[in-house]
Amino acid sequence: MKAKNIHFTYSQANSLFNGLNVEIPRGKITTIIGPNGCGKSTLLGLLTKGYTPQNGEVYLGDRCVQHIKQKEFAQHVSVLHQHNEEKVHMTVRELVSQGRMPYQNLWKEKDEKAEEVIQWALECTQLIDIQDKEVDALSGGQRQRVWLAMALCQQPDVLFLDEPTSYLDMYYQIQLLELVQMLNTRYQMTIVMVLHDLNQAINFSDHIIVMHQGKVVQIGEPKQVINEKLIEEVYQIQGKLHEAGDKIYLLPY
């Protein structure tokens, strides 16, 4: 996917993006990082047809997304949003099945693959044992996995995740990131995440987009992009990068 020359403003008074360009490499894990309010979620919204730019275009492959109908778009792109707290009054399996909606039509023709895909999504997200429970009775972390399973039922080529680890304890954070890696390596799913944890971003991504004040300030492989000077400029914190085996991590001081 790519966004070309994006201009976007929420209010007349000040614009957020003035000619933003960004390219998401196919088949890779890309993570968008940057301080609060720099525009990460808005960029994600623009890439996923949640917002329409005042100027500029977003492309899925070589097609401008404005010209792709919502239903078709949802067969290629799915989004796990940041806050999913609405009451749903459904069981886990029922809610996850809603992810098949882009494949259903008014004539109620049978969605041949539905059962197989729902089962796969429940297994990937370790929800088989609680598939008959009411979603409203689950913990925040379990619910997050249910929404992810629903997104997976769309069988997307590109999966967007906005701060997917924010409600999860450390165990489930790592599990979710490993699941994302599995989806990427086994199914070549293109992944785009927004993460706040810099060390997770560095170690679970192939590609990092660093944003600051509505601009993309760096883009590339984590180890080439992340350095102490950049962190200080963007986050106004000092820290030291350390190596542990093949991983690097930042320790603020």
Ligand SMILES: Nc1ncnc2c1ncn2[C@@H]1O[C@H](COP(=O)(O)OP(=O)(O)OP(=O)(O)O)[C@@H](O)[C@H]1O
């Ligand atoms: N619905 C809205 N109406 C007006 N301004 C908005 C709206 N949503 C976001 N903004 C503003 O746009 C800017 C970018 O917000 P955005 O949510 O994209 O940032 P972010 O980098 O995702 O932030 P965070 O890390 O806090 O989630 C902020 O200044 C924010 O106040």
